[in-house]
Amino acid sequence: MERKPVFNDWCPGCGNFGILRAEEMALRELGVEPKKIVVVSGIGCSGKIPHFMDIPISGVHTLHGRSIAFATGIKASNPSLEVVVNVGDGDGVGIGMGHFVHLGRRNLDITVIVHNNGVYALTKGQASPTLGRGVKTKSLPRPNINDAVNPLAIALAAGYTFVARGYAYDIVHLKELIKKGIRHKGSAVIEVLQPCPTYNDVNTKEWYDKRVYKLDSDPTWDPVVKREEEAKSKFEKAMMRVMEFGDKIPLGVFYQNEFVPTFEDRLEQNIPNYREYYPAIQPIEIGGIATTKISELIKAKRV
Ligand SMILES: Cc1ncc(C[n+]2csc(CCOP(=O)(O)OP(=O)(O)O)c2C)c(N)n1
Numbered sequence: 001m002e003r004k005p006v007f008n009d010w011c012p013g014c015g016n017f018g019i020l021r022a023e024e025m026a027l028r029e030l031g032v033e034p035k036k037i038v039v040v041s042g043i044g045c046s047g048k049i050p051h052f053m054d055i056p057i058s059g060v061h062t063l064h065g066r067s068i069a070f071a072t073g074i075k076a077s078n079p080s081l082e083v084v085v086n087v088g089d090g091d092g093v094g095i096g097m098g099h100f101v102h103l104g105r106r107n108l109d110i111t112v113i114v115h116n117n118g119v120y121a122l123t124k125g126q127a128s129p130t131l132g133r134g135v136k137t138k139s140l141p142r143p144n145i146n147d148a149v150n151p152l153a154i155a156l157a158a159g160y161t162f163v164a165r166g167y168a169y170d171i172v173h174l175k176e177l178i179k180k181g182i183r184h185k186g187s188a189v190i191e192v193l194q195p196c197p198t199y200n201d202v203n204t205k206e207w208y209d210k211r212v213y214k215l216d217s218d219p220t221w222d223p224v225v226k227r228e229e230e231a232k233s234k235f236e237k238a239m240m241r242v243m244e245f246g247d248k249i250p251l252g253v254f255y256q257n258e259f260v261p262t263f264e265d266r267l268e269q270n271i272p273n274y275r276e277y278y279p280a281i282q283p284i285e286i287g288g289i290a291t292t293k294i295s296e297l298i299k300a301k302r303v
């Protein structure tokens with residue numbers, strides 16, 4: 001694999017630097033072999049992350065709003081890979097919202113990191129779907145007229161089995177969340193509060209520093225489902241807690257449930273040798289002859 005040196009053009013003070021560093025540290029500390037890691041991103045300032053990683057991972061910088069679809073194809077065709085998806089808030093819960101929701105119900109074993117900066121930063125700061133109604137950031141001629149979506153409430157409702165929030169300027173805490181998300185068996189989402197000092201002059205470092213607190217500062221907070229019967233009550237508590245987003249903003253793990261079968265487990269029910277003989281290692285041929293006839297190929301490979 002050839003990697004060319006790339007100039008990092010994020011603005012000084014951008015929260016993306018913290019996410020990049022936390023993600024690299026998490027992958028290193030987990031000891032995942034670099035050739036087994038795929039980082040998938042869409043278009044946006046956030047989408048540049050695979051180019052800037054200081055680990056020789058495979059990176060796929062895809063289309064705006066389509067990174068989860070690409071990642072689903074990558075992981076389903078090669079379940080031995082560790083797949084991490086970095087999405088912008090516009091990318092992930094605007095144009096890409098359909099893919100975001102459907103990943104949750106599949107429970108495919110990948111990790112999605114949402115860079116929440118409240119703006120479409122790469123295209124000069126228009127309101128993203130996470131910007132609150134009445135908020136006027138500097139590129140907007142008037143205050144935002146739409147309500148914000150809460151990515152984590154949607155993730156819980158969609159079926160994600162690991163749901164967490166971190167803060168780009170608390171790198172060590174974020175690194176631990178990313179490690180937990182990657183270790184988790186199933187679809188994991190980590191929303192990261194990511195200040196954009198260039199276009200979001202409302203949700204700044206000073207704004208967040210006054211509001212964020214850690215869920216685990218309360219010793220009774222326990223988001224992990226340890227018996228299947230407690231899934232419902234832990235889910236309900238998580239849903240209440242992710243809605244707290246105002247004067248106080250909680251950080252940490254809201255919910256984790258490994259009792260739900262992953263997409264890979266579900267495929268294995270239908271294709272017993274799926275994990276050993278997954279699509280990525282199957283030859284593209286019929287009767288020993290290479291082919292580009294997809295419909296015939298699908299018929300020949302069907303189990
Ligand atoms: C299909 C498509 N629609 C629109 C665009 C233009 N576009 C590029 S980046 C972007 C918004 C990026 O915002 P976000 O996803 O929040 O990422 P950020 O730059 O804030 O990290 C848009 C609308 C595009 N590249 N492709």
Ligand code: SF4
Pocket residue numbers: 009010011013014015016045046117121122195196197198199
């Ligand atoms: S425009 Fe905002 S999100 Fe993009 S690099 Fe600059 S500070 Fe970061």
Ligand SMILES: [Mg+2]
Pocket residue numbers: 044088089090115116117118119120121128
């Ligand atoms: Mg954004």
